[in-house]
Amino acid sequence: MNKVNLAQAFSTFSEPWCPKVAGDINNAQIKLAKFRGPFHWHHHENEDELFLVVQGRLRMGFRDREVDLDPGEFIIVPRGVEHRPEALSEECHVVLLEPNTTLNTGNVENERTVRAPKRIT
Secondary structure, three states: OOOOOHHHHHOOOOOOOOOEEEEEEOOEEEEEEEEOOEOOOEOOOOOOEEEEEEEOOEEEEEOOEEEEEOOOOEEEEOOOOOEEEEEOOOOEEEEEEEEOOOOOOOOOOOOOOOOOOOEOO
16 A cells, blocks of 8 residues: 555656556556557457546547547547557656556557566556
């Protein structure tokens, strides 16, 4: 039962698109990630995802629209919905809340796939 200071936790890593586990809640994980530029299109067959912007600006692309988020705003992407996150600022710090089975690249496997995210706390 330790507190997590988000600014301090984000300062412990620099690599983009490589989520780190900051905590566990039941069968879900709180992950921290730094985004730079665009990710790739993907979806998660069985998992919903919450993206909470802490710093910077994020654009969540959907096939039919785009949603821009500022710090303090979040969006929930329902399972099965194809999406593409993109940092609109040089770097965007994001808190993710998702089931612990969630693969960061969803249905796509590539060089950005992180099978076992490292813990920062």
